[in-house]
Every structure is written in structure tokens, then in C-alpha cells.
Amino acid sequence: MSKSEIVVIESQHEHVLFTLEEVCERCGAHTDIIIEMVEYGIVEPVEQPSPEDWYFNSQALVRLQRAQRLMNELELNLSGVALSLELLDEIDDLQKHIALLSSQLP
Known part of the structure; x- marks a missing residue:
């Protein structure tokens, strides 16, 4: 079984945007499925007038990859993916907060 991965390359162009088609x-x-993920709040386009005009940043691409892995490997539906990503985001935030507090200890 092969896994496709999105590789984000940092460059001088920090704010590279991708159209819905490119995503x-x-x-x-x-x-x-991308439109449904936007509707569930899994990912958010940078500009939102209509799907034809949506643009996504590289962070959205990484988030979409995570969502697809949750759907494929854990067989979660979009509601489950949205909840899982929300909880994973909260864990990341808590870990950053713990690291910050730990750095302030003597």
C-alpha cells in the first residue's frame, strides 16, 4: 500500500495560494469532497465568494491530507474527521502552552 503525501516546500513566496482545482x-x-470538507469546517479557503473563486494556502493542503488519512485509515465520516481534527488542534495548542510554561520554570 502506498501513501501519497503532500510535501510543502518553504520558499521566498510565503503566501502561495492554490485554487480549488489545484488542491x-x-x-x-x-x-x-473538498467542498464538503469546507462545509464541515475541516478546512477554510482564504477567499470564499464561491467555490470557483476559492483559494487555499499550504496549511490547508496539509490539513486536507490529515483529513484524508483519517477518512481512509480510520474510516471516519466527515463529522468524525472534523471532531478529530478539532481535538488534535487542541492537543497541539496545549502542548505549545505546556512548552511555554516549562520554559518559564527555574
């Missing part, structure tokens, strides 16, 4: 190509996902 679909890079993630190997159909437009409908």
Missing part, C-alpha cells in the same frame, strides 16, 4: 489535483480528491 484537488495535489490531494487526489474530487471537488465535491
